[in-house]
Amino acid sequence: MIWSKETWQQIEPVYQEIIALPFIHELKEGILPKEKFLFYIQQDALYLAEFGKVLSGIAGKLSSFEHIQAFLGFSKDTIIVEKALHETFLNESTLELKPSPTCLLYTNFMHAQLATQALPVAMASVLPCFWIYKEVGDYITEHQIPGDNPYQDWIDTYSGEEFAEAVKKAIAICDEIAETCTETQRATMTEAFVMASRMEWMFWDSAYRQEKWPV
Numbered sequence: 001m002i003w004s005k006e007t008w009q010q011i012e013p014v015y016q017e018i019i020a021l022p023f024i025h026e027l028k029e030g031i032l033p034k035e036k037f038l039f040y041i042q043q044d045a046l047y048l049a050e051f052g053k054v055l056s057g058i059a060g061k062l063s064s065f066e067h068i069q070a071f072l073g074f075s076k077d078t079i080i081v082e083k084a085l086h087e088t089f090l091n092e093s094t095l096e097l098k099p100s101p102t103c104l105l106y107t108n109f110m111h112a113q114l115a116t117q118a119l120p121v122a123m124a125s126v127l128p129c130f131w132i133y134k135e136v137g138d139y140i141t142e143h144q145i146p147g148d149n150p151y152q153d154w155i156d157t158y159s160g161e162e163f164a165e166a167v168k169k170a171i172a173i174c175d176e177i178a179e180t181c182t183e184t185q186r187a188t189m190t191e192a193f194v195m196a197s198r199m200e201w202m203f204w205d206s207a208y209r210q211e212k213w214p215v
């Protein structure tokens with residue numbers, strides 16, 4: 001079976017839990033409290049800065065010119081989005097913004113995967129960031145009641161054609177790399193994918209709770 005297909009089956013329960021999150025429901029309905037969205041966007045700006053670095057780190061380890069080009073493109077697009085978020089949502093009062101426990105967990109996980117794991121495993125660790133967002137974007141668009149939604153720009157970004165193309169490319173590259181792996185390596189890739197998917201759930205949940213450091 002194609003690696004991505006069998007791997008998505010593994011995270012289907014996690015995906016269902018993501019769809020069931022109050023954050024996603026209220027985003028879809030346009031009733032998510034502004035402060036929760038702001039918390040999310042600010043943490044996401046911090047997240048994307050690290051995600052962009054990991055993507056270019058992966059590019060630096062790839063061998064096919066096409067794959068390198070793709071990952072450098074993902075990295076550049078991520079940094080562009082991060083910069084735009086910074087300019088729109090972060091000002092002097094948030095300059096001191098620090099990552100939440102969950103944001104730090106997730107970004108450090110990705111950095112650690114890149115530093116210590118085989119390249120296919122590092123790639124599988126970043127794939128949920130693409131794929132889950134596309135699925136969530138599509139889900140919201142399909143289940144939305146037409147009308148004004150203050151979060152429509154966010155929804156349109158992740159259900160749009162441009163993002164869909166990037167996601168398709170990322171999945172295809174992971175599948176191509178998985179083809180060259182042993183069964184054991186493929187299983188480790190899947191494990192990494194599942195772990196990152198759980199952190200995607202945690203990221204939205206932590207934003208809804210406006211997670212603080214306990215001490």
Ligand SMILES: Cc1ncc(CO)c(N)n1
Nearest residue numbers: 044047048129130133203
């Ligand atoms: C936490 C998180 N994961 C994935 C994406 C999509 O790139 C994002 N913006 N934030």
